[in-house]
Amino acid sequence: MSDSPERKAGIIACSGEELxxxxxxxxxxxxxxxxxRRGxxxxxxxxxxxxxxxxxxxxxRDFPTITVDGxxxxxxxxATERYSARPAASLVVTELAAARGITGVAGCRRLNDAGQRAVEAVADELAGLVDQVLGREGAR
Amino acid sequence: MKDGMRKVVIVPCSGIGKPFGTVAREAAYDLVEDLRPHATRLVALSKLVLGDAESRAIVAAHPVITIDGCKLNCAAKCVQESGGTIVREVAVLEVFRQHKDLKPEGIAELNPEGVRLARVLAEELLPEIDALTAGAAGEDDHV
Known part of the structure; x- marks a missing residue:
């Protein structure tokens, strides 16, 4: 874990190496x-x-966490729910990419253009979820 | 990898907080994509954490090399918990100590030194992989 100050959201990425x-x-x-959402x-x-x-x-267990699965x-x-607590929010890349019309994500090591667009889409969605779980004004 | 060929399973750590975790991941891709694509295969650590039956069966049936980015050795511990046989535990930090001119920086994208460190680490594993997959190494020697 990078650090654990108050009122921060934890992000848990699957980092799946095979996909x-x-x-x-x-x-x-x-x-x-x-x-x-630095800081x-x-x-x-x-x-x-x-x-x-x-x-x-x-x-x-003590802070809101958001899981990101591929x-x-x-x-x-x-795994988060099994070993710790139910995530405050979660998202799945394949589902979000499909919803955003992003197809052909490839390149485990070096993402192709579709993969880069998926990163942008997931990061955007994730930032919104961070605001939401931290109770920020204007949260989506 | 061809059917029937003995495979070496590579399990890198999923470290996301330090460049050494990215080196572990990069070295794994060096092996499975570039250096020994027919003799190695990746298993995602997240699947082992979850207890995925297929992934557990793979690590139980093949020799495993783990590559960890920090002293917590998550990859090695998870493979052991999953019933796998580890033939080699690699610590990126140990490899870096032998190659201090290759200081890795960057997590999302490694600097050239980090990329080189990963390649050095991967190349140091080749003799062991070739020995474990004796008879299959020749066709993978085109690096």
Whole structure:
């Protein structure tokens, strides 16, 4: 976990290495963390739930978390709920991309143009969810 | 990888907080996409965290190399929890200590030094992968 000050939202990306959509989750989470909601968010490493990260488990129990999954397996959302607490919000890249008309996401290592558009779409949606779970004025 | 060929499973950590996690991920792609595409395959760590049956079966049936970006060793711990046999645990930090001129920076996008560190790490694993997949390595030598 990057840090854990008060009133921050935790973002848990699946980072799935086998699918391009997993890379989308990672890059979108980093964009929100470092750019669009800098200071309002922290990231949590999903594997630490299983590998003994008590800090991660505690954070997700005490603070709002948003999970970002690449596919319908929803590993991040389900593992977060299993090991810690139900996420305050969650999204799935394949579903959001389909809703935004983005097709042909590819390139686990280097995303193609569709993948980059998916990152923008997911980061945008994620920023809105951060505002929502933090109770910001004008939250979507 | 061809059917019937012995595979080495590569499980990198999903570290998102430091460049070393990205190096782990990049090194895994170096192996499965560039250096030994027919002898290796990735398994996503998130699936093992969730306990996905198919992924657990894969790590249980093949030798596994884990690549971790920090001392918490999440990839190694998760593979062990999943019943996998780890033939090599790689710590990016240890590799960096041997190549201090290759300081990785950037998480979303690694600097050239980080990309090089990942490639060095991956190349150091090739003899072991070739030994584990004896008879299959030759056709993958075109790097």
């Amino acid at each position: 391009a959509e997993g890379t989308v989750t990672r890059l979108a989470a980093l964009r929100v963390l470092h750019d669009t 309002d968010t922290v990231t949590l490493c999903l594997p630490l739930f299983l590998a003994g990260g008590e800090g991660e488990r505690t954070f997700a 596919c319908e397996l929803r590993c991040a959302a389900r």
